Amino acid sequence: MTDTASQPTTDLPPAWEPATVEAELYERWVAAGYFTSDAGGDRPPFCIVLPPPNVTGSLHMGHALDHTLMDALTRRRRMQGYEALWQPGMDHAGIATQNVVEREIAREGLTRHDLGREAFVERVWAWKGEYGGQIQGQMRRFGDSVDWSRDRFTMDEGLSKAVQTIFKRLFDEGLIYRAERIINWCPRCLTALSDIEVEHSEDEGELVSIRYGDGDRSIVVATTRAETMLGDTAVAVHPDDQRYAHLVGTEVELPLTGRMIPIVADEHVDPEFGTGAVKVTPAHDPNDFEIGQRAELPAITIMDERGVITAHGPFEGLDRFEARPAVVAALREQGRIVAEKRPYVHSVGHCSRCDTVVEPRLSLQWFVRVAPLAKAAGDAVRDGRTRIHPPELAKRYFDWVDNMHDWCISRQLWWGHRIPVWYGPNGKVMCVGPDEQPPPADEGWTQDPDVLDTWFSSALWPFSTLGWPERTPHLEKFYPNSVLVTGYDILFFWVVRMMMFGLYAMDGVQPFHEVYLHGLIRDETGKKMSKARGNVINPLDWMDRYGADATRFTLARGANPGSDMALAEDWAAGSRNFGNKLWNATRFALMNGASTARAVPARETLTEADRWILGLTDALVSEVDRLYEEYQFAKLSDALYHYTWDELCDWYLELAKVQLAEGGDRAEATRAVLGHVFDVVLRLLHPLIPFVTERLWTTLTGGESVVVAPWPAASGQPRDPEAERHVVAVQKLVTEIRRFRSDQGVKPGQRVSARLSGVDDAGLSALRPAVASLARLNDPGDDFAASASIEVAVAGGTVTVELDLSGTVDLDAERKRLAKDLAAAEKELAGCDAKLGNPNFTDKAPAPVVAKITARREIAVADIERISARLSAMSNG
RNA sequence: GGGCACAUAGCUCAGCGGAAGAGCACUCGGCUUACACCCGAGCGGUCGCAGGUUCGAUCCCUGCUGUGCCCA
Incomplete structure (x- = not known):
């Protein structure tokens, strides 16, 4: 077998540099x-x-x-x-x-x-x-x-x-039909808008109450748009409103104009609002238009397309917003202003393109039924x-x-698909299909000027x-x-x-x-991104600094169905770090001869660590598939992140180091397993982070491109629950030893002599070298003198670790830690006892739940016993 | 005014009936020859408030408060 040191090193640089590589990879794919x-x-x-x-x-x-x-x-x-x-x-x-x-x-x-x-x-x-x-x-x-x-x-x-x-x-x-209707009109864009191109916001305005008519033949109406009174053609009240019943059917004089307008009854008037009487301006309000239709009222347009008053009189030529105070002032002079409320907050429609206040306007437009x-x-x-x-x-x-x-589809623009309707002599109308000739212009036919x-x-x-x-x-x-x-x-x-x-x-x-x-993208505090707020993040900036993969992965990780996502630069950096982690992990595997050239050996010839990671890899494939079917991008990204970083890198690569050091068939088998798991995870990650995975996967496998590589499928091999239990036990054991070392202030790199007992009984014999490597332990020498010991309860039993810290042991730190663990165990015991002591629980809860609580109680009792013994030994010693 | 969401660790979010989770941030210790864009350890939550259902509620129901969105 080839020695690792003489393996050809890969040509991968020590960090992934997206900027230089992405464009080239993309053009190659195209x-x-x-x-x-x-x-x-x-x-x-x-x-x-x-x-x-x-x-x-x-x-x-x-x-x-x-x-x-x-x-x-x-x-x-x-x-x-x-x-x-x-x-x-x-x-x-x-x-x-x-x-x-x-x-x-x-x-x-x-x-x-x-x-x-x-x-x-x-x-x-x-x-x-x-x-x-x-x-x-x-x-x-x-x-x-x-x-x-x-x-x-x-x-x-x-x-x-x-x-x-x-x-x-x-x-x-x-x-499709053409009709004169009230539509949303933008006086700046000079075109009709559909309902959904209007955005409503709560704006501050005014509510002015105006008396129409005189004496007992008068009625008070309230409006936020006083200037439109110039176009009023009626006052409407609810038919059941007794206050005004005697006025319905009579006329009042419309101030400033001298016109007489009728008082009509209409079901849609809200008697609770204001005085219960509303002015009716059919040409400038959609509701009033409806009332006008029902009461057969005329509609008087008082503004031009730019919102400038065209009604004759002193207001002619004023913009609608200039006309409003002018009209109010004129009415006040006549003593007709009964009440004024400012500011009065109400909903106002704005053009979604330019934010101009939309003017409801009566005009001839095309609609889809x-x-x-x-x-x-x-x-x-x-x-x-x-x-x-x-x-x-x-x-x-x-x-x-x-x-x-109905959808208003005509727009008074030039850029767009022109409405394929021609108007001819004598009011003739012709809609022209795609393969038909338009009617001749010299016979007086002209095309509709609007676009769609x-x-x-x-x-x-x-x-x-x-x-x-x-x-x-x-x-x-x-x-x-x-x-x-x-x-x-x-x-x-x-x-x-x-x-x-x-x-x-x-x-x-x-x-x-x-x-x-x-969902929608928001900034890190959950606010909408907008130029006005200045909180817009340009994705190109992120791609410059962190790469396209990192930008994409950040977005995928945040994509929970139906909910918005808050973004901050830290997230992008985290994704960049993940890409780099993947890069270096794959590089490490390659440097150690990982290869997909040979199939993964039969499971029974592999180590428990191998079988554990292969099982997790199969589970990952299934989980990612399931989550894709549900469009759970955040969860599937997280599953991939967790597998890659917390299982593959943090544990399997460390375990693999031990196996590679063994050399021979063991090392060779490990290379095959490494090759397999990286092949799978790179393919699984490719749809999310295409660039870095392409570079790594082609290097690992020698394949043409991961873009056209087959999507991974689970191996079909059964998982090995025992191997998985054992690796989980080793994870706990190692973590406990590290915890103790950290409490005792032992430097992470420093090796410590240790004597382990109970390892074989716990079924962890084969993983003993792994524990030593991961927890930085040396075998005990002749001069071994245990100065501290910890007991770790794992699935198969309890492992005792005696350590030679060759110096003073920080008893206080250890006591603190033990006290904390004891408190947790006691709390656990109390919780279990409370449940098990309740006959309602034992009678009514499902048996598996009761069994689970019983088992938890036993563990808590054992923990308390062990920790208490240790604590009392310390105070006696 | 009508409707719909959401309120969980400092921040952003998972979990939605039977032991409170992640990422980031923070603290401590480390260049342990894949990675300091890193490694190891740790701190941190009466799961918005008040009731109810249940043996058991972050999770279900009701009300309240707050926030957001959609529609008029």
Whole structure:
């Protein structure tokens, strides 16, 4: 057998240096085609579509989490022999991108109107060409195993065709319609927004009570938006409200305008709020619009698209926020302000893109009639065709789909998919399908100027990226997608819409088998990361300093289903340390000739230590598999961390040192076991930390790449409970000896002569050299003089360790330790006695529980006896 | 206003009916030839408060307090 010292040393440097190696490894994987999907062949499909990041953006920590989890799932399935497709791409982000380019041309003193629509859109494409690529670069640094050959963009020709196809189908079936409605309008972005693009916050405002009419023909209304009174067309009260019953059907004069407006009754007025009478402004409030519809009231728009008052009179030309105090002042002058409350905190909607206060606005827009689509989306989850993880979030999904409002899909933008509807002479309307010719412009036909909500095209993502509306081989193979991974915060934005459109476009087949919703990233104190707070961590910074693997492992370790995760730099450092630990442990194994070239010898020829670690390794494989099926990333990461560090490194490698020192067949067998366990753990870790495992695994095995290595399976060999008991006993014995040494102030490296008895009776004979090595003990020499002794109760018996500390023993320290142990044992005994002395317990508790407590009691009694004897011996001695 | 979570060691979180756990932080001792991004040992919790169910409750139920989120 080759001597360890003459083994060829590995070429691995003493520490893992991610920065220099990761990029090269990644490009090698791409070049090898590992990530490219093949729609042919017999492998079962596995498909994840990447939630398309915004083309204007860069990847933040939330993306890093999302990508880590998707990559882990994809890499594992690939190793398991699935045909894996992780579909990348970006969306065109209508409002955001248009804003960016408008800002850019504003620096040249231009507006989009100066350029004209066509030139502006060209300008956006040019911008996309120049800056839109940074996300791909970031994904390469993360190590994302996406199929770059299928990279897609929502504005691509094929995806645009998908948009036009589904629009036409929905239009023809009456599921898309155009109507004048109150919509959410952003006076800064100058476009309609859907309900979910509005964020509500509790803001300080004012509540002003205004008297309309005079004398006994007057009524007081309260409002937070005094300026809208210029557009009031009624006052509404509850039909059962006796206070106002006599006024219903009469009219009052609307101050400042001289208009007479009716007092109407409406069920939806809350008599408890304010005076119980509300002003009704159908053109500027969604609830008032509803009241207006029921009472057939006119709607008077008093603002332009920028929120500037257009009503004639002294307020014309004022911004809505300037008009508010001006209107109040004018009313006060007339003595019509009955009460004012400032600040008055109430909920105010803001544009999710630019934070401008949203103005409800009456306008002509396109809508999707969602009722039948939402019903199907709900049913797919109710039927279990799509499973939501964690299941608690399914309720939130149902609450949404079962109470969904029609979806406003038109946007007054230029960047996006233009609505494929043409308006002709005599009010004719024509929706044009993807393969149809638009009607001739010279006959007076013009296309609708608006574009579609970005989410409209994103909703097609799970199948438009696969080639739909063509029935491509990829669509056939990879639809439905296996799992969708995203944050719970975009359940409504995106997941619901993909469900609706997927079921509709694909003849009732749901887009996903499973949906996994992860939590949000927060800072170390649990606050949301935001630029305003200045607590944003850029994942690229972490990757620069700690490597992509460490960044990924940190995120995976924090990913408990459905709950948010707090991140701090310390976590990343810890993950970096773990990678380094793995690196050095593997290096150590390699330096000692660990190899996968030879199979692990038959179990009966191995040591108990070998059988113990092999058993733990099998258990680890099963546990990791089970946890992956449940999307328990935090737990599976922790299981891998614990196995690697606390069992493999802290114990098995130390035990292996003893076996390697023996030389001969024992050393050779140990090399095979080392090779096996590192092979397995590296493969298990690869989906989480792909780079370091690739470097180590290829060195260890000589294999081509761990990316395409088979996923580990348990050995099928039975575990050896006796060997495991014995190793656990050795762990306890060694720990107790170390504890004693530490109490006595013996330096960790100093060897101490010791005489052990009871080892054989405890069944630990074979592990005796291991104990000596791990506890730094020397065999007793001729001059051995025990100056201290400890007794350690282990599973098979009690081991007595006599130590020659060749000097004074710190009796005080020992007494303290014994007293502490005694107190613990006495507490334990008292607890057991209390239970066993209670007939209700012994009668009603299950027998195994009673037996367990009885056994614990016996151990406590023995401990007390032993420790007391030791203590009294000390005071007598 | 409606709904849903969560309150466990200094921090971030597991555990969710039968002996309180992890990582980080902290204390002490160590360069024990894989690793100081390390090794060894240790300190630290009436599991938010008050009731209830149970032989037994951090775990189940009720109420309260606090925090967060979603929806109006």
